[in-house]
Amino acid sequence: MARLAHWLRLAVLLGVTAMFAFPSQEAAAGVNLPKLERGKGDACVEDTETMRRHHMNMLKHQRDKTMRQGIRTTKHSLKGCVECHAGSHTGSVASAREDFCMACHVYAGVKLDCWNCHATRPADKAPTRVGATPRGETSPILASTLNGASQ
Amino acid sequence: MSEPVKQDVHTDPQRREFLKTGALVTGAAVAPGALLYGVAHSRPPEQPASADVRWGMLIDTSKCGDGCSDCVTACNEENGLSGKTGPQDVQYIRKLDIKDLRTGRVHSLPMLCQHCEHPPCVDVCPTGASMRRADGIVRVDQHICIGCRYCMMACPYKARSFQHEPVTNQKPDVPRGMGCVESCTLCAHRVDRDQEPACVEACNANGHRAMLFGDLKDPDSDLARALKAQPSIEVRADLGLNTGVRYQGI
Amino acid sequence: MAIESCFDQQRCKPGLFWALLGLGGLVVLGMLYAFFTLEHHGHVLTGMDNQIVWGLPHVFAVFLIVAASGVLNVASIGSVFGKKVYKARAPLSGMLALAMLAGGLAVLVLDLGRPDRLIVAMTYYNFKSIFAWNMIFYNGFFAIVGLYLLTLMDRKLQGYSRAVGLVAFLWRLALTTATGSIFGFLVARAGYNSAMMAPMFIIMSFAYGLAVFLVVQSAMYKWNGLKLDEAILARMKNLLGVFIAASLYFTVVFHLTNLYFAKAWEFERFILLEGGSYTVLFWGGQIVIGGLLPLALLYSPGARQSVGTVMAAALLVIIGGLAQMYVTIVGGQAFPLDLFPGHAESSSFYDGVVHGYSPTVYEFLLGFGGIGIAFVLTVAAVRAFRFLPQDDFKALEAEKA
Numbered sequence: 101m102a103r104l105a106h107w108l109r110l111a112v113l114l115g116v117t118a119m120f121a122f123p124s125q126e127a128a129a130g131v132n133l134p135k136l137e138r139g140k141g142d143a144c145v146e147d148t149e150t151m152r153r154h155h156m157n158m159l160k161h162q163r164d165k166t167m168r169q170g171i172r173t174t175k176h177s178l179k180g181c182v183e184c185h186a187g188s189h190t191g192s193v194a195s196a197r198e199d200f201c202m203a204c205h206v207y208a209g210v211k212l213d214c215w216n217c218h219a220t221r222p223a224d225k226a227p228t229r230v231g232a233t234p235r236g237e238t239s240p241i242l243a244s245t246l247n248g249a250s251q
Numbered sequence: 252m253s254e255p256v257k258q259d260v261h262t263d264p265q266r267r268e269f270l271k272t273g274a275l276v277t278g279a280a281v282a283p284g285a286l287l288y289g290v291a292h293s294r295p296p297e298q299p300a301s302a303d304v305r306w307g308m309l310i311d312t313s314k315c316g317d318g319c320s321d322c323v324t325a326c327n328e329e330n331g332l333s334g335k336t337g338p339q340d341v342q343y344i345r346k347l348d349i350k351d352l353r354t355g356r357v358h359s360l361p362m363l364c365q366h367c368e369h370p371p372c373v374d375v376c377p378t379g380a381s382m383r384r385a386d387g388i389v390r391v392d393q394h395i396c397i398g399c400r401y402c403m404m405a406c407p408y409k410a411r412s413f414q415h416e417p418v419t420n421q422k423p424d425v426p427r428g429m430g431c432v433e434s435c436t437l438c439a440h441r442v443d444r445d446q447e448p449a450c451v452e453a454c455n456a457n458g459h460r461a462m463l464f465g466d467l468k469d470p471d472s473d474l475a476r477a478l479k480a481q482p483s484i485e486v487r488a489d490l491g492l493n494t495g496v497r498y499q500g501i
Numbered sequence: 502m503a504i505e506s507c508f509d510q511q512r513c514k515p516g517l518f519w520a521l522l523g524l525g526g527l528v529v530l531g532m533l534y535a536f537f538t539l540e541h542h543g544h545v546l547t548g549m550d551n552q553i554v555w556g557l558p559h560v561f562a563v564f565l566i567v568a569a570s571g572v573l574n575v576a577s578i579g580s581v582f583g584k585k586v587y588k589a590r591a592p593l594s595g596m597l598a599l600a601m602l603a604g605g606l607a608v609l610v611l612d613l614g615r616p617d618r619l620i621v622a623m624t625y626y627n628f629k630s631i632f633a634w635n636m637i638f639y640n641g642f643f644a645i646v647g648l649y650l651l652t653l654m655d656r657k658l659q660g661y662s663r664a665v666g667l668v669a670f671l672w673r674l675a676l677t678t679a680t681g682s683i684f685g686f687l688v689a690r691a692g693y694n695s696a697m698m699a700p701m702f703i704i705m706s707f708a709y710g711l712a713v714f715l716v717v718q719s720a721m722y723k724w725n726g727l728k729l730d731e732a733i734l735a736r737m738k739n740l741l742g743v744f745i746a747a748s749l750y751f752t753v754v755f756h757l758t759n760l761y762f763a764k765a766w767e768f769e770r771f772i773l774l775e776g777g778s779y780t781v782l783f784w785g786g787q788i789v790i791g792g793l794l795p796l797a798l799l800y801s802p803g804a805r806q807s808v809g810t811v812m813a814a815a816l817l818v819i820i821g822g823l824a825q826m827y828v829t830i831v832g833g834q835a836f837p838l839d840l841f842p843g844h845a846e847s848s849s850f851y852d853g854v855v856h857g858y859s860p861t862v863y864e865f866l867l868g869f870g871g872i873g874i875a876f877v878l879t880v881a882a883v884r885a886f887r888f889l890p891q892d893d894f895k896a897l898e899a900e901k902a
Contacts, residue, residue: 219420
């Protein structure tokens with residue numbers, strides 16, 4: 101019985117340690133929460149809490165419908181996200197770590213696979229940016245991989 | 252793999268109203284002929300591609316300009332391709348020059364994905380990334396492509412390219428990236444909003460009109476009528492793939 | 502059991518063991534370096550392109566996979582067909598099969614454009630694809646041969662070894678059929694599209710597998726200062742001879758059917774006569790080094806007593822096998838697709854021209870890495886477990902009489 105209690109204590113200890121280990125380096129180090137730039141328009145397509153929790157599921161669902169069936173509704177499309185949330189400085193959602201997607205994903209230490217392929221800027225506006233970072237200067241892949249460690 | 256999608260076409264009265272008025276206004280204002288194409292195939296964005304349609308193309312090699320490569324340029328521009336032609340570079344469409352070895356007769360023609368009914372690339376793909384849409388468009392789902400390149404081995408038309416390098420400057424409508432196989436999508440993003448593929452548009456714009464795009468299953472489409480009226484061939488017809496792209500003049 | 506001076510591998514030549522492990526580890530390290538470099542920069546660094554889409558890594562990978570299924574034959578002959586000489590070698594044969602399959606698959610996976618999506622490959626299956634079936638066969642092979650090894654090495658399970666051995670034998674036939682069909686089902690390409698591919702791969706797997714087995718077995722005996730029984734050597738050498746001859750026969754029939762049925766004359770002229778390096782590799786590598794030369798060695802007078810001669814023949818078969826894979830895989834792609842028969846073709850996408858291929862260091866690192874993995878696994882397994890064939894000579898005498 102004592103042996104069991106010993107193991108239980110160890111398990112609890114490990115569990116608690118794991119809870120502390122879970123957040124990314126930044127979160128664990130007590131870095132301030134990311135500040136997100138407000139997107140265009142009055143409100144997002146869903147309320148903030150839903151978006152925070154479920155944006156990846158919506159995107160994946162929409163991705164398969166668009167890709168495989170040619171359904172091109174804009175409400176949950178990645179293109180729609182980019183159009184509203186491209187940052188005012190870079191014109192992109194993921195070329196600098198302040199940009200909308202990166203700010204949270206760097207903070208949470210979750211690697212993104214979207215921007216290897218998808219454009220991080222809305223169409224047409226790309227060539228006429230004033231004072232913006234040229235595209236490709238900061239690789240979005242690199243930014244997400246580094247988790248901001250180098251900055 | 253993908254669940255059936257509910258179609259709520261009639262649940263949006265506003266949209267319906269808009270469509271009605273829109274159709275009335277434009278119908279009155281624009282010459283009826285110019286509108287024919289759009290009305291015949293308009294599909295609302297929430298509706299999936301239908302098997303009642305099969306997109307296809309007829310290419311008349313006698314009208315295709317020798318040395319003209321406007322279709323290639325337009326394709327590169329539309330899809331954000333570099334336009335480079337090294338052995339590792341991506342090409343969706345190319346100008347193919349052929350010469351009959353017996354008669355010496357030469358043809359110049361655009362070669363692209365033939366959008367087969369029975370595509371070998373789809374058959375061989377281990378993950379199902381290589382796919383055929385209900386409306387006949389054959390393309391790669393780069394979300395689940397693992398880059399094994401077996402489809403490139405299987406394609407009889409050499410229509411596919413592997414992306415050997417990291418990609419930047421993608422078009423919002425045409426996501427594409429390193430490590431996946433890609434090919435002509437028949438400009439699915441344009442077709443879905445009732446536009447012709449970029450290559451066809453360019454060929455029409457320069458007056459050659461060698462490429463005719465349309466619905467093979469609609470007997471009243473220009474494409475179906477042209478195919479009925481004149482002889483045409485499939486490339487590698489011996490394989491029995493029933494290609495969506497057909498040629499005439501060879 | 503330790504009758505011989507150095508029967509228990511765990512107690513002899515530890516220095517050699519670590520040296521071999523280190524050598525294999527270095528090769529595997531090279532493979533990982535190539536993998537990470539390619540994953541970052543893309544396949545642009547390799548010699549593979551949109552014409553030659555499968556290159557040197559696939560040559561090594563397919564060779565390892567085919568030889569892996571072939572090496573299991575030694576066990577099958579023992580368990581399924583009840584030959585005592587081979588039964589003593591069954592554990593070694595099963596272990597080698599697993600090690601080589603692991604090496605071959607590692608090369609295939611690390612060469613993928615998106616190796617990070619391996620989980621996708623394991624969860625999305627297109628059952629129309631022979632490639633997907635191959636993945637099922639590979640995974641099943643690990644499970645079945647693993648189980649088979651258990652029944653061979655655990656006294657309590659020995660009763661099942663015959664039944665599991667039979668399943669393993671049938672499974673490996675299916676696996677090699679599927680591997681050959683990866684090429685045989687490519688309808689559009691003159692060099693592949695052939696029903697001969699699957700049986701030819703099976704018969705070649707017999708030869709490559711047995712050759713690998715003989716090399717490993719000879720090395721192990723040497724390592725332990727033992728001498729292989731002459732009668733056993735003679736038996737295995739004759740079997741290898743039969744397999745080589747059969748492979749040659751299938752090669753001849755394969756090319757004849759291409760000439761006669763499939764009307765792939767142009768392709769045959771390319772491979773057999775005008776293909777430059779491919780022609781040289783076909784005649785010099787596949788036919789002479791991998792076929793005629795080892796046959797001559799095996800049936801030369803004195804080969805019966807000479808482990809060295811048999812080992813040399815086995816090594817030649819392995820080299821010839823790699824040449825065969827190169828000719829089949831790269832040569833088959835180098836020959837251009839014919840979109841319009843009877844026409845000369847040219848375009849910006851290299852239509853109508855023979856495609857060149859010059860592999861870079863990364864492809865070599867990946868390919869040799871596969872061999873390195875198989876090598877490391879074998880060395881470690883041989884040291885940790887008792888894989889050295891343990892012949893019961895009395896039973897052998899009885900079988901002979």
